[in-house]
Amino acid sequence: MKPAQNQASRQAIRHTLRQQIRQQRRTLSAEQQTQAAHDLLARFQQSPTFSQAQHVALYLAYDGEIDTQPLIHWLWQQGKHVYLPVLHPFSPGHLLFLHYTATTPMHTNRYGIAEPKLDVRAVKPVMELDLIGTPLVAFDDTGQRLGMGGGYYDRTLNPWHQHRYGPQPVGLAHDCQQVNVLPTEAWDVPLPDILTPSHHFHW
Template identity: 55%
Template sequence: MQSRHELRQLIRQRRQQLSTQQQQQAAEQLAERFTALPFLADCQHIALYLSNDAELDTWPLIHALWQLGKQLYLPLLHPVTPGHLIFQHFHANTPMRANRFGIPEPDWSCPDLCPVAQLDLICTPLVAFDASGNRLGMGGGFYDRTLANAPLRSRDGQPRVIGLAHACQQVPAVPVEEWDVPLPAICTPTQIFLP
């Protein structure tokens, strides 16, 4: 089995090799598949992220969810608890800035913050995944730490956390560490995984 570092490099290269047309088509297909999820009707407050490093483009999904009247939230690096994320309301006119990794995030606004427990659905990025819901992130552990004590499913068993990825990011098995938080659902442009 490949090391986590080697797997991360391989899959990042794989998604970076997708053409602009393939990226655009995948993003549109993801928006269609995601908005057809049966449990989406019960989700009003949804956390997403802005794509980086050839991740699946979330903008078509963001626009589709706004059209459905959903309230969207983006992650920010937690200013007090290092290594954790917080989520802030995101709309078309939200002022943005680059965080220390160069990733756009909303300008800090305390009244617009939403506790993790009040989010109906959290969409996470990932580098690689397997059919069992194991997720390999970029290596910082931000989502793992943020979600470690959060319920991953609602009371009725519906996913509260879902990973988003290109189909080419699926691998036979992700090497798992004790701190990894497996996902109850993963959505690609071509398939929904509900391990």
């Protein structure tokens, strides 16, 4: 099979996996989502590396993603700083991270996802974050991550991937998002840690 055909085949498989896994997590009941969110918090609290972080980037759940609200509220209670991703207004495909509090003005971005209204005073340079809680669609037994396809987090995490420089990434997911093997591309950034309600995977 020619390289172009190989890539087309991988892309087709990745597209199918995205559809299947997104559908699986969307079918979780409200009770299952609530339990998963609290179990995720417990996993986070059990890791000294994570629980001691002071500047933590997270995301607001969308499209069946595991809910981060209990984790966010716990971090606030501990006096820690939480940041949310914002689509970069001048650099397509990149993210900014803004300080997030209970009173942060919000709006909906072009993907239908809630994010803080852009305020340069609230921007935290990525390299000053301690931890980036990373959303994902699927992950495999080696820590490979399949995102939504925009490459935002692959670009954000590339310095860490190449040089182990910058905030430590940790994937956050439901247990049903695990697959045996993901077809990968050169730009994919594997994760060293993934938390699910029932496991802390570490590579």
